[in-house]
Amino acid sequence: MKQENKFKSEQQQEVAAQQQSTQNTAQEFRTVEELLRFDAAHTPTPPAVAERLQKSSAQIPKPPPPSWWQRLFK
Amino acid sequence: MNEPLADRECPDQPQSDWTPSEFADLYAEHSRAIFYLALRFLGDPQKAEDATHDVYLKAFRKMDQFRGEASWRTWLYRIAINHCRNLQQSWNERHMFSNADEAIWENAVAQSDSPFRILETKELGERIQKALDALPDEYRLLLLLIADEQLSYEEVGTLTEQSADAVRGKLHRARKAFATTFKKTE
Numbered sequence: 001m002k003q004e005n006k007f008k009s010e011q012q013q014e015v016a017a018q019q020q021s022t023q024n025t026a027q028e029f030r031t032v033e034e035l036l037r038f039d040a041a042h043t044p045t046p047p048a049v050a051e052r053l054q055k056s057s058a059q060i061p062k063p064p065p066p067s068w069w070q071r072l073f074k
Numbered sequence: 075m076n077e078p079l080a081d082r083e084c085p086d087q088p089q090s091d092w093t094p095s096e097f098a099d100l101y102a103e104h105s106r107a108i109f110y111l112a113l114r115f116l117g118d119p120q121k122a123e124d125a126t127h128d129v130y131l132k133a134f135r136k137m138d139q140f141r142g143e144a145s146w147r148t149w150l151y152r153i154a155i156n157h158c159r160n161l162q163q164s165w166n167e168r169h170m171f172s173n174a175d176e177a178i179w180e181n182a183v184a185q186s187d188s189p190f191r192i193l194e195t196k197e198l199g200e201r202i203q204k205a206l207d208a209l210p211d212e213y214r215l216l217l218l219l220i221a222d223e224q225l226s227y228e229e230v231g232t233l234t235e236q237s238a239d240a241v242r243g244k245l246h247r248a249r250k251a252f253a254t255t256f257k258k259t260e
Contacts, residue, residue, distance in 0.1 A: 031249070035190050039199055
């Protein structure tokens with residue numbers, strides 16, 4: 001009997017925890033924009049993009065400095 | 075430490091003396107917005123990753139052409155939109171794909187002013203993508219741009235080549251269409 005009560009109590013705790021977890025993640029957005037902003041805020045740029053970009057941009061030759069007459073009229 | 079690009083005065087003349095760290099600032103400030111646009115417009119994480127890389131590489135090459143007529147973000151968005159549209163077009167040509175007729179959304183019955191309820195954040199991205207995929211490209215792009223708080227209606231109009239009033243009108247229909255398709259993903 002005592003064992004059964006303990007089991008029930010654990011079950012109730014689990015259910016309560018699940019409900020709590022659902023309540024924590026439940027969200028309401030008034031507009032499409034709010035929804036998209038939330039989604040965007042939770043969508044980081046993959047780090048691989050920066051790594052690839054660093055390699056790609058390093059291969060691009062730097063443009064030559066402006067000539068003296070270009071600097072004169074700047 | 076470098077001055078953030080947003081605080082820097084836009085150059086009147088083309089510049090050719092950009093340093094890698096200044097470019098890194100530009101990446102840090104705007105890459106999330108560019109990646110998000112590419113992701114939700116193209117609907118494919120790998121394509122979005124490639125597109126973000128290509129957009130920034132184009133920007134890096136064209137930096138000396140930036141004349142300060144628009145903000146950095148708007149300039150990057152313009153490159154991203156052109157790039158994504160080209161990708162979309164070549165994909166559509168290969169697959170003979172077309173979006174649903176816009177007229178369908180005119181008669182959409184969902185109320186765009188009713189709240190969007192989400193129980194599981196982890197499923198949110200999937201549901202948003204499904205809803206956006208069902209929309210015409212124009213509506214999808216408008217919603218994604220207008221959701222960026224840094225852009226005004228005028229800037230969204232410039233980026234999509236229409237007046238701010240036209241943006242407002244189409245946005246109303248786009249919101250309604252999104253609400254309809256989003257409810258179907260429940």
